[in-house]
Amino acid sequence: MGEQGHNLPTRELLQCFFSRIHQNRSIKSLTISLIQIVDEFDGDLIEGLSGHPSLDSLDVNHGKLGSKGCEALGKVLKHPQSKLKHLRLPYCKLDDEGLGLLCDGLVGNNTIKRLCLNGNYQITSVGWRALSNVIRHCKLIQLSLQHTTATCFNDEAVYILGSALRGSTVRDLNLSFNNSIGSIGWQTLFHQLSHTSTAKLDCRMNKLDDTGLEALASVGTLKSLDLFYNRVITPSGWRSFFSSVQRRGMKLVKLDISDNNIGNEGADALGSLLGSMSSLKTLEMTGTSGDVPNGITPHGWVSLFTTLLQLQDSSLNLADLNLGNSSIDDQGIQLLVPLVSRMNSMKCLNLSFNRLVTPSGWRALSAFLQSPSFALQELHLFECKLNDDNIIRFAELLANNKTLKGLSIDGCIDEDDIPSITERGWEALSNLVCNETSIMNTYNSNHILHDVYDDFPDGLTGNLESYLELNKNKDKVEVARQKILQTHFSGSGNGDTSKIQDILDMELEMIPSAMAWIGRPIHANWKGKSISGLSAMFNLMRRLPDLCDSSPQTQTKQSTGKRKRGILQV
Numbered sequence: 001m002g003e004q005g006h007n008l009p010t011r012e013l014l015q016c017f018f019s020r021i022h023q024n025r026s027i028k029s030l031t032i033s034l035i036q037i038v039d040e041f042d043g044d045l046i047e048g049l050s051g052h053p054s055l056d057s058l059d060v061n062h063g064k065l066g067s068k069g070c071e072a073l074g075k076v077l078k079h080p081q082s083k084l085k086h087l088r089l090p091y092c093k094l095d096d097e098g099l100g101l102l103c104d105g106l107v108g109n110n111t112i113k114r115l116c117l118n119g120n121y122q123i124t125s126v127g128w129r130a131l132s133n134v135i136r137h138c139k140l141i142q143l144s145l146q147h148t149t150a151t152c153f154n155d156e157a158v159y160i161l162g163s164a165l166r167g168s169t170v171r172d173l174n175l176s177f178n179n180s181i182g183s184i185g186w187q188t189l190f191h192q193l194s195h196t197s198t199a200k201l202d203c204r205m206n207k208l209d210d211t212g213l214e215a216l217a218s219v220g221t222l223k224s225l226d227l228f229y230n231r232v233i234t235p236s237g238w239r240s241f242f243s244s245v246q247r248r249g250m251k252l253v254k255l256d257i258s259d260n261n262i263g264n265e266g267a268d269a270l271g272s273l274l275g276s277m278s279s280l281k282t283l284e285m286t287g288t289s290g291d292v293p294n295g296i297t298p299h300g301w302v303s304l305f306t307t308l309l310q311l312q313d314s315s316l317n318l319a320d321l322n323l324g325n326s327s328i329d330d331q332g333i334q335l336l337v338p339l340v341s342r343m344n345s346m347k348c349l350n351l352s353f354n355r356l357v358t359p360s361g362w363r364a365l366s367a368f369l370q371s372p373s374f375a376l377q378e379l380h381l382f383e384c385k386l387n388d389d390n391i392i393r394f395a396e397l398l399a400n401n402k403t404l405k406g407l408s409i410d411g412c413i414d415e416d417d418i419p420s421i422t423e424r425g426w427e428a429l430s431n432l433v434c435n436e437t438s439i440m441n442t443y444n445s446n447h448i449l450h451d452v453y454d455d456f457p458d459g460l461t462g463n464l465e466s467y468l469e470l471n472k473n474k475d476k477v478e479v480a481r482q483k484i485l486q487t488h489f490s491g492s493g494n495g496d497t498s499k500i501q502d503i504l505d506m507e508l509e510m511i512p513s514a515m516a517w518i519g520r521p522i523h524a525n526w527k528g529k530s531i532s533g534l535s536a537m538f539n540l541m542r543r544l545p546d547l548c549d550s551s552p553q554t555q556t557k558q559s560t561g562k563r564k565r566g567i568l569q570v
Contacts, residue, residue, distance in 0.1 A: 018048025037069035046072035070098035074105025132164035155185030162192035176204035186212030210237030217244035235263030242269035256284035261294035271307030278315035305335035325353035330361030344373035352382035391425035406451035469528030
């Protein structure tokens with residue numbers, strides 16, 4: 001639409017364009033990116049959306065929304081027939097005047113539920129006061145104020161918004177990447193949030209300190225908490241926080257404490273907390289390695305896992321656990337396996353970049369793979385010290401598995417930085433998803449695993465990748481049929497004719513069913529290679545012409561015929 005007013009369409013074209021949008025009742029979402037919504041084009045561009053019969057999501061991003069544009073958008077929001085529920089205005093160079101005009105429209109709106117104002121650096125306390133009026137009077141459930149600057153989002157702004165949040169309907173608050181908020185600001189905000197029903201809070205990449213974190217423990221309604229990369233917090237602060245959360249009985253469902261200085265001191269308190277959290281389903285702890293100052297050491301992980309194993313009444317049952325790059329060693333992995341084997345809800349386990357675990361240590365995973373409660377769908381082992389023997393053992397245990405869809409083994413190297421998975425390992429994986437030794441073995445292969453993340457060796461890329469792509473299809477009966485056709489009847493390998501005898505050896509009354517199975521139509525929207533069985537069926541019919549002859553004489557011969565050495569005798 002032009003940059004800084006250049007190459008813009010005429011007013012007539014704009015009016016026609018938005019008139020067509022207004023008439024189209026199927027449009028529910030509209031995104032306008034990198035556009036200067038300024039000067040005389042504002043009204044045409046925005047007011048054309050007023051009272052749209054179906055539009056419920058509007059995203060204007062990474063451009064400029066001038067005062068006239070904000071005023072026009074305010075009119076759209078005020079329209080009594082407005083259906084808008086989601087309004088995103090990130091990086092639109094909003095200032096106090098524009099936000100004030102926009103808020104005038106928002107105050108009278110009863111439909112907006114989600115508002116995003118990320119990255120608007122020119123707003124001061126004047127604009128935040130206008131927004132606070134919206135928070136008090138609208139029915140917002142989600143507010144995102146990510147990535148602002150010290151000049152516009154400081155302790156004063158936090159106090160203004162925190163006061164407005166008390167008694168509001170906001171349940172989801174994103175304040176990530178706001179490292180200009182100081183300790184007093186965070187303490188004040190969290191004390192205010194303790195009087196709300198906030199359920200989801202995102203505080204990634206901030207400068208929370210120990211006192212701010214302690215105040216956060218008072219927000220007892222939280223279900224989802226993201227504290228990724230708040231490295232001002234000390235191990236002592238984490239210990240105090242975990243103890244407070246346990247004491248207050250916070251019912252968290254999701255917790256992200258990745259890339260923080262938790263230390264062994266914090267890990268000890270975390271173990272006790274986790275043992276009491278039956279509600280927790282997702283735990284993200286990547287990047288808490290002992291390689292960095294105040295990281296959790298291998299001994300710290302052993303202590304944490306030991307604490308959880310000793311808590312007989314622990315009801316921790318995670319669905320998603322991320323312990324990547326966490327300095328876990330062989331002893332730690334041997335303690336972790338019985339712990340996760342208890343969890344029948346576990347769907348995703350990430351142990352990538354744990355390079356202290358040796359191939360001998362990774363053998364412990366075998367117990368998890370054959371656990372009766374195993375329900376894992378994703379297992380991530382990027383850049384770990386796995387070798388062929390590990391992969392072969394995993395393949396053996398996954399032969400009859402019905403849940404694991406993704407296995408990440410990219411970048412596995414030995415002590416000399418040489419790839420540690422060779423053709424032996426890849427052969428085992430290829431054999432897992434398609435055992436070509438017989439039709440029955442192919443039928444009984446693993447048809448679930450469809451993502452193995454790595455660069456396969458050239459000799460195996462074709463077959464293994466093809467089989468994995470086939471496994472992405474939901475119809476597993478057809479997946480098995482395709483593998484059999486492609487492996488045993490496609491003219492490659494054993495070829496068409498050599499397998500026809502297997503069908504001729506069947507009982508006579510079974511052959512029509514086998515023919516119908518071979519000639520079944522190919523599925524629409526099929527993923528991966530798909531071939532027709534008509535060629536195989538034609539070759540079979542050539543060997544059994546009487547099967548398709550409906551004359552009385554042939555029927556009599558078929559009914560009195562005898563099978564000798566698997567060949568029909570008439």
